[in-house]
Amino acid sequence: MKKSTVTLQFNPELSLNADGKHVREGLSTILRTGDYLWVSCDERCTLERLKKINEDTFGEHHSFDLSQFLKLPAGTNNEIDIEGIASEEHYLWLVGSHSLARRKPKKSQDSDDQIKRLAKLKTDPNRYLLARIPLIRHKNTGEISLAKHSTHPYEHQFMLTAAQLIGNHAGSNQLLEALTHDIHVQDFLKIPGKDNGFDIEGLAVHGERIFIGLRGPVLRGWAIIFEVAVQDTHEGYFELKPVGPKGELYIKHFLHLEGMGIRELSVSGEDLLILAGPSMDLDGTIALYRWPQALRQTGQTITHRKDLMRLFEVPHGSSDTTGQDKAEGLTVYDPHHAIIVFDSPTEERKVNENDVLADLYAF
Template identity: 60%
Template structure:
């Protein structure tokens, strides 16, 4: 592809890379964030964040895994996945968001047909998925290393303390879900599993004090949505709460984008522009593309926006699995690699993306 600039090898530590169900972290990458010489990635079936260090021109290795239960008060501890679908960095914090989605059980081919059909009727909720949180991200100038801490002095102002915190909520909801419970466009999709075009957050981006959340679903007659919120500390500083976006007390805004029927898989802010990785909202092979919404940060300062196809730049399409690789190479994570490039990581990578044990290949694309 003309935009493909480089292939990156991500090398994981075999002792840290397999979960209790035997799934390797490289097989479920859903997000990617670059901080200096480090890449942060997450697997959607874990409660950990993975950090890799740049060790060569096209290689990231020296894998370290961070157990998020050491920094956040997860409702279900390590017992269920967060389904991390977005990472961001702002003002000394690493931010993350869970999918907030329900999931439908998969039929198991080895089961009797009646049991398979019954499983398709079962919808479940993971308590840890209702998470929007920040964790202090400490930069060590002497070594260039970035690491996490639960609480530490602010390097920019030692009189202040940086503390890990998360949006107020429970094992079944949080303030955001409560705020949209009766929303004209979203309410009917909250009880529907994410992969059935139900409510599903995939993507997080930060600009000053505003947080943008991409929705994989629902897609309404071809229109995808990006939510905009603002969070502030509670009075005691131990948690986060929704803060008004406008003088009349609006707690969230919805921006509608027509991306040819695709939902948001990830989003990133670069300068004043918003980059979006878009793909099918449902569980199927389909076109995955990168779009650019120019001047989005300026346009969204006021009212909710509705962005037609002609006002979005479709930069390029990303290869996806089909035929013998059906269900594989699903682009899920998009990050800013540098001013001229983005990086994309894949869920369910095909064999060609796994040249060695514990290694997976990510793509760098030119966008500048």
């Protein structure tokens, strides 16, 4: 395993959210499409695109407001908490965390009020989002961008359209409704993500197969991936279609990641790369795994640790930097390398006023 770095350069005019938080402070996902990197901050309703400038630098930052392509239940007033992005067949796919959040104590308040806040849960309707947006390439410049509608580049009789999973309202959608009676996760749906509750943090797409990785719950050391497929319904929406042997709307895959949950997924040939880390809000081991021949698997599976390849551990904050450098996003950079981006980067990772270093690993 060999590590180098890639510099991500952000435009200061596009990089601050309403609370003044810089996009580089909360990177949660990353995806490479050609000469472009797509990243997201978990406290925004935008996707950020960076263009390759040289071998180790991406810049020319452009920000896309996702409310221009999708019907966000809360508009841009609430974050989407994007935790996974992927691409397949001229589409960029994205998924929100689908999780409840427990309010944080505020040190400025008295003790009683701080304790009361720990009992309060909040739901952000925009978090319950599984969606796709057409990726288009400009004929003359080669620029890759997003569009709400676009003619298929090779089959001109077909249209590519932005769409999302039905039922994105009031903190639910069709996926969560299907899981309300699931024997493994039903009891975790009302537990906040940072408490080992239900929390999506990984997405990979291959053909019609959509793999959704859970940071939590982790069940006695076993992490969970849901596999689903979709079909269009009416304009701007799609629905889950049966994929299980008895008409189930999802298939479950269980993987023993040695107690860790899933932070990100990425397709590598016929394998899946899995970035794994703690399910709860704590410092702990973060590692990259390979699930060999994952895309050849059919039906429900359970994969023991000896059948997974643990490639390497990813450094994270500890001691003086506890709570920092939390690896969150992963994308295949080329057939032999992957890029990892970090939430809450250390000062050493920040470059200049608006840039940040991502790590490039051989695998």
